Amino acid sequence: MLVNWRLQTTGDGMNTKLVVSTPSYWPQENGIATVSQTLSLNLVECGYEVTVVTPSVGGEARVGYYGPVKVMRVNTAGRGNLVSRYAGDMAGYQRVLRESAADIYLFLCWETWMVYAAAPIFHELRGRKVLASHGTSAFWRPPGLKGWARRILWLPHWWRYSRLLREFDFFILLTTSSERIRFYDKALLERYGQTNWTVIPNGSDHEVSSGCGNSFRARRQLQNEFIVLCVANYGWAKNQEGLIRVFRRAQLKNATLVLIGSEMNDYGRRLHQRHGSEIVNSGRILFLTGQSRQDIRDAYCAADLFVSASLTEAQPLAILDAMASATPFLSFAVGSVPEFPGGVVVKTECEMA
Numbered sequence: 001m002l003v004n005w006r007l008q009t010t011g012d013g014m015n016t017k018l019v020v021s022t023p024s025y026w027p028q029e030n031g032i033a034t035v036s037q038t039l040s041l042n043l044v045e046c047g048y049e050v051t052v053v054t055p056s057v058g059g060e061a062r063v064g065y066y067g068p069v070k071v072m073r074v075n076t077a078g079r080g081n082l083v084s085r086y087a088g089d090m091a092g093y094q095r096v097l098r099e100s101a102a103d104i105y106l107f108l109c110w111e112t113w114m115v116y117a118a119a120p121i122f123h124e125l126r127g128r129k130v131l132a133s134h135g136t137s138a139f140w141r142p143p144g145l146k147g148w149a150r151r152i153l154w155l156p157h158w159w160r161y162s163r164l165l166r167e168f169d170f171f172i173l174l175t176t177s178s179e180r181i182r183f184y185d186k187a188l189l190e191r192y193g194q195t196n197w198t199v200i201p202n203g204s205d206h207e208v209s210s211g212c213g214n215s216f217r218a219r220r221q222l223q224n225e226f227i228v229l230c231v232a233n234y235g236w237a238k239n240q241e242g243l244i245r246v247f248r249r250a251q252l253k254n255a256t257l258v259l260i261g262s263e264m265n266d267y268g269r270r271l272h273q274r275h276g277s278e279i280v281n282s283g284r285i286l287f288l289t290g291q292s293r294q295d296i297r298d299a300y301c302a303a304d305l306f307v308s309a310s311l312t313e314a315q316p317l318a319i320l321d322a323m324a325s326a327t328p329f330l331s332f333a334v335g336s337v338p339e340f341p342g343g344v345v346v347k348t349e350c351e352m353a
Helices: 001-011 032-046 089-099 118-126 143-151 155-165 184-191 213-221 241-248 266-275 291-302 318-324
Strands: 019-020 050-053 060-067 069-074 104-107 128-132 170-173 197-198 224-233 255-260 283-289 307-310 329-332 343-346
Touching: 001 019, 001 307, 019 032, 019 089, 019 128, 019 255, 032 069, 032 318, 050 089, 050 155, 050 307, 069 197, 089 118, 104 241, 155 283, 213 255, 213 291, 224 241, 241 307, 255 291, 266 283, 307 318, 318 329, 318 343
Parallel strands: 019 050, 019 104, 050 069, 104 128, 128 170, 170 197, 224 255, 224 307, 255 283, 307 329, 329 343
Antiparallel strands: 060 069
16 A cells, blocks of 8 residues: 555655654563554665654654664653653654655654654644554553553543544554454454455564574583573563563473563563572573573574463564464463464463463
């Protein structure tokens, strides 16, 4: 669809100006940053003139190039809920969008200030407005009082979905699923009879299968171990604490649980202090951070099993990478994971163990 719009806009299909508005971008390390970087590089290869607009790192607005991609970092932040409100130079962000005079504006994710701050000036942007949805989060409620508090804090997002649905020219969805927790936008599109959408699922790291499993095992002295791998930033939603409980309950012989996150935060430090030196049936738990992309590829190829205990996901890149490396996976039945081949999905920690 983007290719068709490019042809309609320019006539020759070249030099189309495209703005990618994303809540994170390289060198940040998370799923959205990875997707937005890969997408931008591929669009450049297709002939688009791409400008990425994203929040500043360290609070300083600046412009630079990462390879062939122009990146404009704006001093803005906030999630748009009742606690994390917008902050920073919203007018500056809107000015960047206006002055870009793009043919296509591609926004990644619903529930960000990038979308909410841009919506009031959509009528001033002559280019087409496209939303690349990575699922919805406002309807997800974790168990307990914390879950109810989250539901209240995210109420503003509920009220915006239906209105914003009519503001965009086109939608790119991850899946055909209309599940009402993580894919509520698809359910709304069907309710209103809108057909201006297509499905482009996430893709895996195309070089993940090039990893050297023996190299990872040798570096970590795991030559004879059964390796259970989890790649996810440390946090309560990714639920490494629950995964450790499962690992202990499973009582696997000579097994090592390898946890890889981009950095060690408070959540990860608490788990490391509690379990870092723990021995489980002659195996152990490794907490790793700051691994290169090649190190992570090696880990995938070394793993005997990839496990995700995430409490919520849309279409997790980590499991897609496990599939691409021919590593079987075990996961909770969240988001679109039940659609994936090559693994087993469960509903409880008891089933996972």
